[in-house]
Amino acid sequence: RKLRIGVIFGGKSGEHEVSLQSARSVMDALDPLHYTTIPIGISKDGRWHVGKGAWKALEAKQPAALPSKSAESTPSSAKRFINSQIQGLSPVEAKRSPDWLPPALVNEVDVVFPVLHGTFGEDGTIQGLLEMAGVPYVGAGVLASALGMDKVAMKQLFSAVGIPQARWVGFTRASWSQDEGRIVREIEEQLGYPCFVKPANLGSSVGISKARNQRELIEAVRLALSYDRRVIVEEAIDAREIEIGVLGNDAPIASVAGEIVPKHEFYDYEAKYKDGGAELRIPADLSPEERKAVESYAIRAFQAIDCAGLARVDFFLERGTGRVLVNEINTMPGFTRFSMYPKLWEASGLAYDKLLDRLIELALERHAERS
Ligand code: ATP
Ligand code: MG
Ligand code: MG
Ligand code: MG
Structure with a gap:
């Protein structure tokens, strides 16, 4: 039997649109010979759309304040709803009822890939829901997600384990x-x-x-x-910006490093998502010492937050002093084919679809170890 992968996208986040792009790439790349893909969209106002119509529903941008009768659905009617959506038998309706969603997820998917960036997705909230539901999922757990998302907590923790950073x-x-x-x-x-x-x-x-x-x-x-x-x-650090991918659970490995050369004053939203806003140099031109420092701090940062699956660790390589500073860790980095994280792995010998296979495998391994 094929593995059923629930791909969650959108979300109540400032990075909603970015998630749509990442998830589109993931869904296009999941090999239909091995996987059945179940799209699960979350609108900006938090409504869940499951099944074939999920993309359309999010693109149609439902008005924010539609009262949701379905909130009073009983678990069994919700279950029927999910089934009908997955079989594509009825049009998708807006649903928002986390109390029934987890059991339905448990029965209809084998692994969830929460391709969500930012709040209510990369911060431990959806991970908590999936833990409660007992579903294996790709990426970091509750603690690592929350620590990776909150820059204050992250920096306090990094200081505690001796990771150098900006003041x-x-x-x-x-x-x-x-x-x-x-x-x-x-x-x-x-x-x-x-x-x-x-x-x-x-x-x-x-x-x-x-x-x-x-x-x-x-x-x-x-x-x-x-x-x-x-x-x-x-x-502000006057620096070259270096990023590196980490992959694994208890024995994480690092990819080659990449460099970002933003065309703007810094690597802002436009530079990230508009063509030509930044140049990615892979692999980054680093000395063996710099390369070693970046790699070891990346693994240390990954383990400090107790991360799992994947993370992209962002660095500053300070001009003049040569100091290597960790800027941050991202537990669900941008995931289009052209995003830094998949490109770093591609340059390390792991193609996009193989990277997805590996992440799904890691999700199942982590689940097995915890249950
Ligand atoms: P991501 O999309 O990687 O999650 P983010 O929103 O978490 O990004 P940061 O990576 O912290 O934000 O910062 C975004 C960009 O702003 C950096 O890539 C860099 O260009 C610039 N920047 C942030 N902090 C500093 C700093 N202390 N000194 C110099 N430049 C900085
Ligand atoms: Mg960053
Ligand atoms: Mg970040
Ligand atoms: Mg991020």
Whole structure:
């Protein structure tokens, strides 16, 4: 029997559109001789669409405030609904009822591939749901996902295990509104200008700005706070940007390293997703020492958060000093055929479809070890 893979995409996230692109590539590449693919779309307002019509439903962009009668569905009617969707017998309707979804997922899929980036997808929330449902899934578990997504928690942990990084200051929306002046002074004293301001939990550079002075800093913090209740500000590092892929569970391995050369002032959303916004150099031109440092810090970062499956670790290679600093770990990196993570593995000898096979295998192994 073929393995049934539930591919989850979209999601309540600033990276919803990015997820659609990643998931499209994954679904196109899953070999129909070995897998049955079940599309599971989550709209921006959190509605679930299962089965053949899921893509259309998300593309059609349902109005945000449609009251959902189906929220009162009983588990058995929900189960019938899922079955009918999977067999493509009826049109897809909006559904939002996490209390019935897990049992249905358990019965209809063998492995879930949550191709979700950012909040409610890369941050441990969907992973928790899948754990409760007892379904094997690709990628990091609850703890690693949450730690990888929250830049403040991530940096605290990285410090604790001796991973070198840029200096940073983190604070909440509440403390900012209580004492903006004190926080600005702290940033100016500890980091100076320019600095980078980021929502603590996001990705794809959404909500990130470079601030060159106090006015820009305050503006940048307001923007970041509109995305998240917690914000992190970092000293700006003048650096080459290096990324590396990690793959595995308890014995993770590293890919070749790649370099990003953004055409913009930094690697912002446009540079990431518009053609020609950035150049990817694979493999990156590194000395053996630099290569070794990047590889070992990547594995250390992966193990520090207790990651599983995959991660892309982003680095700064500082100009002048040559310092190797970890910027962050991404537990569900961009996954189109042209994204850095799959390209790094391709350059390491693992083609896109083989990478998917391996990730599914790792999901099953991790599940078996935990149950
Ligand atoms: P991803 O899409 O990789 O998840 P993200 O939204 O988590 O991205 P970061 O990787 O932290 O964001 O930052 C995005 C980009 O901003 C970096 O690739 C880099 O170009 C720039 N940047 C971020 N922090 C700094 C810093 N401290 N110094 C210099 N440049 C930085
Ligand atoms: Mg990130
Ligand atoms: Mg990310
Ligand atoms: Mg990054």
